[in-house]
Amino acid sequence: MAAPVIATVLTLLVGSLLFAVLGYDPLATLQAFFITPLNSLNGLSEWLLKASPLILIACGLAVGFRANVWNIGAEGQLIIGALAACGVGLFYPNPDSWLLLPLMFFAGAIAGMAWAAIPAFLRARMNTNEILVTLMLTYIATLLLSWLVHGPWRDPAGFNYPQTALLSAAAMFEPFDYAYRLNASVFITVVAVFLMWLFTDRSFLGYKMSVSGAAPLAARYAGFRESAAVWTGLLAGGAAAGIAGMAEVSGPLGQLSPQISPGYGFAAIIVAFIGRLNAFGIVLGGLLMSLLFLGGEAVQMNLGLSAALTRIFQGILLFFLLAADFFIFYRLRRIPEHA
Amino acid sequence: MDLFIAIFTGTIIAATPLIFAALGELVVEKSGVLNLGIEGMMLMGAAFAFWAIVAGLPMPVAILAGALAGAAASLLFGVLALTFLTNQYAAGLALAIFGSGVSAFLGRNFGSAPIDALKKIYIPYLSDIPVIGPMLFRFDPMVYFAIIMFFVISWFLYRTKGGLVLRTIGESPETAHAIGYPVIRIRYLAVLFGGLMAGLAGAYLSVAYTPLWVENMTAGKGWISLALVVFATWRPLRVLLGAWLFGGMTILQLQGQALGIAVPSELLSALPYLATIVVLVIISQNRQMLALHFPASLAKPFRPAT
Structure with a gap:
């Protein structure tokens, strides 16, 4: 666990x-970036609110990463999950039904899985690289979202803004306190972390996935099917991302607009790696990454620095994490000149 | 006829950044290294080239700045992947995210005003030939340079000893090391070259193709270049043909939008991405062809035994 800290x-x-x-x-800026955002109840609420989708998605992605299934398109699966959930929320005949929220939950999960099923099918049956397919599908999902909010789903009463109508109260998660945005959807993330722990530490399927990733030949010899790992990995990531998208629509957003995620799907990849692909680590990684997002927003508002700093920090963090691994797995040794 | 010429020249121009980036990545992959960070290196190239223009530097310097920015970015990947033996997928992704962050940060003050684009050259006499003149001899110099790079790289890979060594390292670094070739050093050079080419591709986008600054202006062209290398089954000529195919796709959907075809513009814009998937699926069916030119050590870290 030393590498993430270093x-x-x-x-x-x-x-x-x-x-x-x-x-x-430097000190004042670091404080503005990493400490001030957490100085208030509202700050803490925002911290958990942003950490929640990151942790949820990272859990789903880690299932695949363990088996070397590279789902890089969680951002797209999140968007499709949000689309499906919002569609149900907008068009379900009874906007006050208690059924609405559970329906949206399943719509988001299934839509995310369906979007991830495309690369799963193409990799398992057609031998097609999933990295490129998941990424291309992310661009397509973004364009689909843009089309819907500019066209068919645009709120007629929305002053021509590219956004849908607001969802009804029954389609939204209850906030813990109406002064803050943190809402009940964090419990979904808690459940996901528990499921992730069960899967990796207590299930045979999880063990098989790890073997497939660590030693593909051994896995094949033992009769573990590669296609099973591909399907499990991608569907887990798709479901998690789809649910995260639903939780965004039913939580802080309340409607769709052309840009619904600040890059949670991509950041979650880093979270999964910082978390060492296990449940506990992912929680810490998600909290750290969420702080990077908050800090980026804070220095943008208070110091006029660009929020792009967040992505720079994300990249640097991953660089250092990967480099730190080297010093943990290998020991440097001076070789005499004439060995 | 004018429409045909417009589509033809548009295709060649749209393909140019893809040719640079994909040919660069081809050389990198031929040495057995997979750099997924093209998108990040292209964005760095685009941002630095644009920055140079805004700062009042002349065009050639700006393009060089873009290329060098791409190379510098690739060095980050190189240190991780080659010296620290990290997972190349993760290192490339980190580069993609980092590059997009750095370019957005640099670009925050660029504004939205276009700059004077790289000038087209009308090649004397040849450009006056009817039809062929406007089709082939009225491009900016970078378009020709991309084609020249295609010939240079094809020649280098398959007609020189250096190319043979590079390909050997991609197939079996152990063998090359045993013979005495400096595997890691040569891989560094390949990665740097890939960065240079991706930087050029980005520079072309921001100072010639668009020519204005938009955050994340590469819009997936780096990833499409990666796909092109697979599509080309690691052969230079097919990279060129693939780039033209995708360039054509881009121009056709733009023309479609301009003609007001009754399909929403977003869905037309999705066509190149969709085409990438379709093409990848088709090419993946032919496992034999993929295996034939696939660098056998691709993305596998190599540590020389001491």
Whole structure:
């Protein structure tokens, strides 16, 4: 578990260096980035609100990553999940029915899985690389969302803004307190983390997935089917991302607009790696990543720095994490000149 | 006829950044390294080239700045993948995210004004030939340079000893190491070359093709270039043909939007991505052809035994 901590510390160091180069007081900026956002109840609520989808998606993705199934398109699966959930919320005949929220939940999950089933089928049956297919489908999902909110689903009473009508109260998760945005959807993430732990540490299927990833030949010899790992991995990621999309629509968003995610689907990939592909680590990784998002927004508002800093920090964090692994798995040794 | 010429030249121009990026990645993959970070390197190239223009530097310097930015970015990947032996998928993804962040950060003050694009050259006499002149001899220099790079890379890979060594390293780094070739150093050079080419591709987008700054302006062209290399089954000529095919697709859907075809523009814009998937599926069916030119050590970390 040392590598993630080392990587975080190094990222902070490079971050303060970067701030200094840009002409900001490093300590004050670091404080504005990482500490001030958590100084209030609202800050803590936002922290968990953003960590929730990251952790949820990372759990789903980690299932696949364990078996070397590279679902890079969680962002697209999130968008499709949000689309399906919002569609149910908008067009279900009785907008006040208690059934609405559960229906939207299943719509989001199934839609996310369906979107991920395309690369799963193509990889398992057609031998097609899932990295590229999941990514291409993300671009397509973004365009589909854009078309719906500019066209057929645009709110007629919305002053021509590209957005759908607001969802009814029955289609939304109850916030814990109406002063803050944190809502009951975090319980879904808690359940997902528990399921993830069960899957990786207590299930035979999880074991088979790990073997497929770590030693593909051994897995084949033992009779574990590769296609099963592909389907399980992609569908788990798709379901998690679809549910996360639903929770966004039924939570902080309340409607669809052309841009519904600040890149949760991509950031969750990093979260899964920082978390070492296990449930407990992913929770910590998600909290850290959420803080990066919050900090990026905070320094943008308070110091006029660009929120793109968040993505720079994400990249640096992953760089350092990967490099730190090297020093953990290998020991450097001086070789005498004439060995 | 004018429409045909417009579509033809548009195709060649739209294919140019793909040719740069995909040919660069081809060389990288031929050495047995998989750099997924093309999108990030292209964005770095685009941002730095645009920055140079905004700062008042001349066009050639701007393009060079873009190329060097791509190479610098690729070095980050190289250190991780080649020196620290990390998972190449993860290192490439980190680069893609990092590059998109750095370019967006740089670009925050660029504004939305277009710049003076790279000038087209009318090649004397040849450009005056009816039909063929406007079709072939009225491009900006980078278009020709991309074609030249195709010949140079084909020649290097298959007609020089350096190319043979590079391909050997891609097939079996152990063998190349045993013979005495510096595997890691040559892979570094390949990765740097790939970065240079991706940087050029990005620079072409921001100073010639668009020519204005939009955040994440590559819009997946880096990923499509990756797909092109697979589609080409790791052969240069097919990279070229594939790039033209995708360039044509881009131009046709733009023409479709301009002609007001009764299909929503978003759905037309999705066509190149959809085509990428379809093409990948078709090519993946022919396992034999894929295996024939696939660098056997692709994405496998290599550590020379001491």
